[in-house]
Each structure stands twice: as C-alpha cells, then as structure tokens.
Amino acid sequence: AQTVTQSQPEMSVQEAETVTLSCTYDTSESDYYLFWYKQPPSRQMILVIRQEAYKQQNATENRFSVNFQKAAKSFSLKISDSQLGDAAMYFCAYRSGTSGTYKYIFGTGTRLKVLA
Amino acid sequence: ETGVTQTPRHLVMGMTNKKSLKCEQHLGHNAMYWYKQSAKKPLELMFVYSLEERVENNSVPSRFSPECPNSSHLFLHLHTLQPEDSALYLCASSQAGAGAGYGYTFGSGTRLTVV
Numbered sequence: 001a002q003t004v005t006q007s008q009p010e011m012s013v014q015e016a017e018t019v020t021l022s023c024t025y026d027t028s029e030s031d032y033y034l035f036w037y038k039q040p041p042s043r044q045m046i047l048v049i050r051q052e053a054y055k056q057q058n059a060t061e062n063r064f065s066v067n068f069q070k071a072a073k074s075f076s077l078k079i080s081d082s083q084l085g086d087a088a089m090y091f092c093a094y095r096s097g098t099s100g101t102y103k104y105i106f107g108t109g110t111r112l113k114v115l116a
Numbered sequence: 117e118t119g120v121t122q123t124p125r126h127l128v129m130g131m132t133n134k135k136s137l138k139c140e141q142h143l144g145h146n147a148m149y150w151y152k153q154s155a156k157k158p159l160e161l162m163f164v165y166s167l168e169e170r171v172e173n174n175s176v177p178s179r180f181s182p183e184c185p186n187s188s189h190l191f192l193h194l195h196t197l198q199p200e201d202s203a204l205y206l207c208a209s210s211q212a213g214a215g216a217g218y219g220y221t222f223g224s225g226t227r228l229t230v231v
Contacts, residue, residue: 033219043225044222044224044225045222046222097217102166102172103172105158106158
C-alpha cells in the first residue's frame, strides 16, 4: 500500500525568505501523480502544484517549486519570497495513475508560520 | 456560483439527531468525494462517486449514508453519530478517470460537533 509521510509538523519562515517543506512517499507503482495542497484558516484546500511521475522536470508555479526525486521517493515543496498569505497547513498527496483508481493518499500536513 | 460549495459551514448535533451535509459543484466535474479530516490524522477518504455511481466506500460505519442524485450534488446523511465522529467533513470534485490526475477542487468543509 502507498504511504505519504510529512515529517515536519510545523515550520516557520521569515517573510521574504525561502522555506522547503519535506514529503516522502512509498509506492511500487511507476505511474502516479503527486500534489501539494494548501489549507488556510478558511479551511478550503487549494491545489498549489502537481507533478506527474513520468516527467523528470520539476514543476514550478510562480513562487512555488518542487524538488522531485523519483528514485528517493521524495517530493519537497520550496516556497520562495514567503508572504504572510502563505501561512497555512500544507498537505502532500499521492494519486495512483492506475485506471479506475480514485483514492488520493494524504500526509498529515505541515503547519507553516510566516513571521513578519 | 463557481467552485465547490458545502453547507452548513458548522453543525452541532446530538447523538440521536438526523442531519445532512450538502455539497454542490458547478465545475462540470463528474466525480465527487467525501473526506473526513481529524486533527493530526491524514485525510480519510469516505466515499467516492463517479458518474453518479458509488465506486468506493472505505469501511465507513453505516451511520454515514451518502447520496449522489446527480453529478452536481452530493449529500452525506448522518444519524446516531458518536462523539468521535466530530471532525471537518470535506467534499471534493474532479474529473473522473484520468482527469483526476489534475487534482481535486475542495469545498470549505462542514465542521461537525457531536454532543
């Protein structure tokens, strides 16, 4: 069975600095997707970035980028130029690429605090 | 209204009550999901509907009963709940099949407290 591990329950970063959130996963599949979701106090989970396992190039969305290490099964999120609005819970998630599979597997989350 | 809308936002119910949670999406998605979010635990998938057919039921107690009358609406009917059922219940939608690889769109959840 697949698992997703986020080993940092809480992280802090100074405004305008860079922070990296860690995520590791375990799977025997070769085709899958990885995601980072953000959950601010409003509670709505928002998709931050996604990565397809077959793509070697790391995904980037503005200030957010990932370091995808497929062999190491690592999928870290880097937030550059941190802003106060980045403060939230961040969840790493895995989805199998197998047809007919619907389940996303989420980590336990990392709470990010942004210090002014 | 766009996105995924969940009502009510907060719900307090007694253990003998019957209530329903509602989820609505107007994104043209054809798969909908119920998740339970408890503190310090990973999100737990409860039910999946794809093309209005239930395709996954993750050993959820029968006191939770889902209903998907059409591709835009999803309900979670609750009865005789236990205090440990208190949690944030999140609804999400996506395209079915390969489209789900593009990620979910979530609602803001219903904070349920069972007293």
